[in-house]
Amino acid sequence: MIDFRFHIEEDKYVVWVAGINRYLQLKEPAFQVFEQWARDVNKNDIANLCSSKYALPYDESIRFVEEITGQIQLLFDAVKQKSGFHSVESDSSQNTDYLSEPTYQIGNNFFRFIYRNEYLKELFHPLFCHQEIKTVPPVFSVIELFNTGDRDAYRINDSEACYFPVEEIDNFQGAVYMEILNAIHNMSISDWMGVIHASAVTDGTGAVIFTAPSGSGKSSIALLMMANGFNILSDDFVPIALHKPGIYHFPAGISAKKRGISFLKEYIPQIIAKSSETNENEIYLPPPEEKGLLANVPAKAIVFVNYDPNVDYILNRESNLEVMNQLIKQSWIAGTPEAAERFLGWYFKLPVYTLRYSNNNKAIEGIRKLFDSEETTTI
Numbered sequence: 001m002i003d004f005r006f007h008i009e010e011d012k013y014v015v016w017v018a019g020i021n022r023y024l025q026l027k028e029p030a031f032q033v034f035e036q037w038a039r040d041v042n043k044n045d046i047a048n049l050c051s052s053k054y055a056l057p058y059d060e061s062i063r064f065v066e067e068i069t070g071q072i073q074l075l076f077d078a079v080k081q082k083s084g085f086h087s088v089e090s091d092s093s094q095n096t097d098y099l100s101e102p103t104y105q106i107g108n109n110f111f112r113f114i115y116r117n118e119y120l121k122e123l124f125h126p127l128f129c130h131q132e133i134k135t136v137p138p139v140f141s142v143i144e145l146f147n148t149g150d151r152d153a154y155r156i157n158d159s160e161a162c163y164f165p166v167e168e169i170d171n172f173q174g175a176v177y178m179e180i181l182n183a184i185h186n187m188s189i190s191d192w193m194g195v196i197h198a199s200a201v202t203d204g205t206g207a208v209i210f211t212a213p214s215g216s217g218k219s220s221i222a223l224l225m226m227a228n229g230f231n232i233l234s235d236d237f238v239p240i241a242l243h244k245p246g247i248y249h250f251p252a253g254i255s256a257k258k259r260g261i262s263f264l265k266e267y268i269p270q271i272i273a274k275s276s277e278t279n280e281n282e283i284y285l286p287p288p289e290e291k292g293l294l295a296n297v298p299a300k301a302i303v304f305v306n307y308d309p310n311v312d313y314i315l316n317r318e319s320n321l322e323v324m325n326q327l328i329k330q331s332w333i334a335g336t337p338e339a340a341e342r343f344l345g346w347y348f349k350l351p352v353y354t355l356r357y358s359n360n361n362k363a364i365e366g367i368r369k370l371f372d373s374e375e376t377t378t379i
Contacts, residue, residue, distance in 0.1 A: 017075075023324070029053070029064070043069065184251075198234075208371065226288065243342075313356075
């Protein structure tokens with residue numbers, strides 16, 4: 001038996017499959033085949049059912065059943081090959097040639113990072129260097145980061161270390177961010193529906209989420225909205241709660257590509273002046289100085305952003321179904337039935353847009369209208 005959840009949208013079944021944590025879009029009769037196969041019905045019996053229900057010859061039905069079940073089985077096989085990407089071990093071997101121990105105030109919490117690898121410091125320090133403090137408080141959490149050659153690892157407060165293959169650097173970063181997120185919001189991993197590689201801005205009552213591949217301009221539009229009276233809830237790492245899904249604050253540095261700095265200077269010169277340089281293409285801007293954490297708010301819309309110098313301004317309402325795979329590629333959704341059900345209900349009630357622009361003023365006004373538009377539904 002394979003557990004699954006589904007949502008019907010237009011003429012398709014959007015199916016979450018347990019064990020592989022994948023979302024598939026199936027039409028009839030493919031969904032009928034999957035549903036029976038997931039319930040351990042014999043393939044011959046499924047073929048007979050299809051022959052009867054859809055008036056298909058048996059030979060054609062069995063080929064179709066084999067094709068659908070074979071494709072899904074390949075997904076399970078691929079997951080088995082990748083199993084073990086994250087492990088918890090007691091082995092404490094690590095490189096001790098490098099040591100850096102800054103302390104950051106993130107939200108209302110204090111974290112001492114012990115970097116035993118310069119590369120790992122370069123991954124995290126630019127995001128939090130603006131929150132570094134010199135006087136260490138009596139109560140703080142310790143996050144130790146090190147590398148064993150083929151694996152990156154972190155340890156929280158002398159607990160057992162969590163290891164990730166070096167090629168899984170995004171998963172490693174995300175796991176460390178989740179530890180910080182849980183600490184500052186007093187939550188646990190089971191409290192989250194998921195995380196989107198996105199930026200989110202709020203007017204205090206709701207949030208608009210900007211998502212896109214790196215370099216497409218999602219941080220830039222978030223900064224432009226901040227310069228026009230909105231607050232940034234999070235940049236690159238937007239956490240969404242499981243119950244009554246809300247967008248939570250993650251007060252880390254805001255990444256910006258250097259090619260976009262020239263026009264951002266016009267809007268946020270005081271923030272640009274405080275930026276820290278990480279490499280020849282990117283800088284990190286300090287999060288706004290706020291008293292405590294911003295309140296979590298419901299989502300109002302998702303916008304797929306693309307800064308395009310050849311397009312003045314186009315904001316289009318899109319089919320949730322057609323752009324879903326783009327969102328999934330930019331997301332981590334918890335692999336539980338409850339999270340899958342929440343995600344499907346949450347996503348398909350949200351209005352989704354694509355934004356292509358080079359005219360900053362028009363983009364700002366267009367996003368501003370989304371917060372007040374009757375087309376948006378607060379989720």
